[in-house]
Amino acid sequence: MECAGYVIRETTSVGGESTASNACWHLNSSSLLPVVEVAVNNGSGESVSFNCLIDTGSERSYLSGKMLDAFSDINTPMRDRKFLIKTFLGKEIKHLKEVNLQVRFPNSCHSVLFLVDDDMDLSFRVHGLNSVVEDLKKHQVKLAANFSELRDDTLPVYGLLGVDVLKFLGPMNLKEFREGLVWEFPQGMVLFGDLSPPPKDQAKGLELNYAQVIKEHFVCDLTHVYFVLNPKSVYTDPYSCFEEFTVERTVEKMLSLETIGIVEEEFSDFDKNMIESFHSSIRFIDNCYYVSLPWNEEKLKSVPANHQVSLSVLNRVSKKLTEQGLYEDDQEKEGIIERIVVAPSDFNKYVWIPHRPVIKQDLQCTTKIRPVFNCSLRTGRKPSLNDCAYSGVNMYTDMLDLLLRFRMDQYVLLADIRKAFLMICLNDKRERNIFCFFLRLGDELICFRYNTLIFGFVSSPFILSYMVRYHVEKYPPSPCREMLLGHFYVDNLVKTHNSAEVLMQLYLEAVSAMGEGGFSLRNCYSNNEVFAKRMLQDNSLWF
Template sequence: MYENQLKPRHKVKRGAKFNYTSLLDKTPPLSEYKINFVLNPEEKYPYPLKAWFEEGNVQRRLGNMFSMDSLGLPITEEFSTVDEEMVQKFRNTISYKDGRYHVQLPWYEDKVKSVPSYYNAALRILERVVKDLEKKGLYDQYVDVFRQQEDEGIIEEITVTPEDFQKYIWIPHRPVLKLTDQTTVFICSYKGANATSLNEAAYPGVNLMGDMLELLIRFRANKYVLLADIRKAFLMIRLELEKDCNRFCFFLKKGDNLHCYRYSTILFGFNASSFILNYVLKYHAEKFPADEYSQVLRSTFMLTIW
């Protein structure tokens, strides 16, 4: 499915324009249930401050944060042979060049070949996102987020004719509106009937989070606490393979035209991203002497929120 896409990135044409309305007219409708799955996901846990803070609608993965595993009370056995093989295979793909770490994404090869392109869903969900944000006067601000990412080389515009949409995997996306700004969420868990989602096809990795119980004790036992925010952490880790980039594609409306883009980095919403980021940080720490500074990275408890 992807062999014909393995082309050097500098040869990819950019700037193709397809009429947005005309393409939508040719796109089959999508059920309201599937649209709501992306735009109005059900909350997995109650958030008592929701009435006061809009960002309370965002999934913060608190269930995992307070799970038995994160509290230092594992409920599973040691890493399986499959985990060891997959982690080692991923480790062997890590490279450092041009000031960035590059990786190959860990896939279940039998599953990823069966993931549909989902271009129909991506187009119909984009249609709803555009309508909702234009009513609120926020669509230009939404596009600006992607324009900045393009300037930073995080995403790149590609030419894909409608006839070739099915050769790529398109990820639906939606905004998350906060009190002061907005961010973008990509729904890699989207799946059609009797189909495989992109997240199901990816190896999610093993739990590399620091022991939360140990972290809480450190808060009580030490005088100082170090907190840090890694700016656009996921977007700093680049994809090595062309075929991985072609599985991270998305549509964007600009004016009256539809534009095609793809990510050159891992992204938030992809279930292996947390594992990849944690592993790369610890991999980076291993390159330095085992002093108190590198130990901070090795024992970090990382919580990803939006």
């Protein structure tokens, strides 16, 4: 039946012998319906897999007569049943078959009474579906539907899953993915919604002239600018005589009692609740960990946009980068940051973080230009981002223990995680909109936001340490697992041993294990010549 350019499918739900449901879509749609692949068994070991439409408004599940024809034999008897089908257009009497089949899921198998309709075919065409699926396969995204028979943007669908089967699919989480929403099942992601591409040149649709924006909209107190560019330390820095790129200024953290192994108290109930909430947010998608950040939500509502300060700081920062030719766009290419289109009138709907560059020319440094964001900036009596975030508990390995190991064993293995903070992505678009920043390219003002953790955010060290431990604990007990759990200090791995062969084997296993979690070990070093040559072959040696 067609109505106003739409096709009406009679996908029904049963109650006694009366059924009712509605399904409606356009003949030439750009919206994808939620589809998942299921495997059914005829009771004799013969199995058939096919795509089914997810319908949370249906009490019963259905399949096409074509799927029954795919079995060589059906051992269970089929009954002819008469149903009163109700749709929003009316109702009619329809004869359907009923058959008992086994439905297999990753962790279970269940008997389900399917209703069979010989005329049922829910296949649909969605503009651009082929290109979307190819892109997701390229990025190794696990999908719950089978797209191997996708032709000309048309997806074959021969069944419908009602709530009698959906309850067996496992946890169904609605989450953000790229610019849309997906359902996440144990079997994989279920895409749905609008697949139409964004307007061409969307990012160029609103070009902001930097000088004009500054002139027409914003004036900032220079005190805030100086604070961002030269933040005041809370201690007398004994390393102040060194250049900034030579020594990281982390003395306060390094010399804390907890860091050298003196722990004053166990985790509080508040710590346990925050950690449990953070733990439940962890997702592993496309070889990358996604997390939600631990916030004090009430405080977070009071954080100002800070666009005036960010724009004023930008002028001084960009001038230095441009003059020295140090601007790099690697982070944008890797998807760590992304451009967003924001009109000046909407700047106050985002949180903009001022930043300054820390430039490192050392050969062993994987991130030559590290933008350090001032998440501790307070304007007026408003809280900073760091005031609103949970800083976490100390999960660092005892530094004294790591240092003493250099005096005990003959050989050493050193390594660090490439762009460690930037390898952990954010689940929520709302959180990504909190980590926005401006960049000046010529006369144009570009708006960016981070998709990952950032340097300068108080929760980042705790989250990194937690995620490394979370990933490593997935592996069975082994010397490599023990090393990765007990010899990391933030993103630095320190391991010593009297056998270079043992260290080399640990190194190879560690590179593989950490790589499976999206963490790349780089800047490796050993005082054993043979071991160092192997690192050179792997292009991971610290020169």
